[in-house]
């Protein structure tokens with residue numbers, strides 16, 4: 103069966119079928135997937151229930167995996183675990199537990215790992231346990247946000263640097279790190295405008311971790327970042343994915359943003375496993 107690439111929206115996103123990504127891929131098969139990723143930014147695969155080992159094997163085609171550390175229960179592994187289930191006991195975590203507060207920040211529009219010195223290329227999120235309602239993931243194109251700017255606006259932002267700060271963004275959700283945790287997450291600077299090496303398409307790397315434009319007054323900085331996010335998340339530039347067990351999604355962390363949506367964490371179970379692929383490019387200036 104040939105690989106089929108069906109666009110999800112006119113702006114971004116594609117559903118990929120006709121390939122089993124749990125079986126060993128060859129160079130030609132991955133080249134087709136990678137080309138679809140560069141063009142569509144978000145790839146959706148269905149009925150591809152994965153083990154952790156299969157997810158690692160598929161993810162590594164895109165590049166080296168980030169290690170997870172810190173507060174996430176996947177710390178010490180390549181997985182960022184998004185779940186209301188305790189890793190060891192399997193029991194539902196109470197809503198007022200610190201771990202659930204930590205995950206609430208995922209409901210802000212963001213891209214994964216923009217707060218890291220080497221930003222991420224993409225993430226792979228797989229649905230292991232899906233609640234009967236709620237828990238969708240919304241995605242939006244920051245390539246479309248860039249494209250919506252006038253030529254003058256594009257020129258104005260071309261060389262800007264953005265400070266990304268994980269403690270800042272988690273703080274917006276009411277989560278406070280300990281001094282020891284904070285010591286591992288100094289703010290970083292990244293170029294705002296990103297260029298896809300394969301397509302030449304430009305996008306903006308934004309989202310909740312983007313604290314400020316370096317060197318700009320706070321109000322102007324916030325206004326620009328808010329405007330870019332508003333452009334990205336216009337309905338025509340967005341896609342809402344309702345998960346089914348066995349779904350796998352790859353999203354571009356430099357050309358899209360995403361956010362989690364609510365579900366009844368006391369009544370239902372949800373378990374998602376994320377691998378995060380590094381860009382390998384330290385395109386930043388340390389602060």
Ligand SMILES: [Fe+2]
Nearest residue numbers: 208213214360
């Ligand atoms: Fe995320």
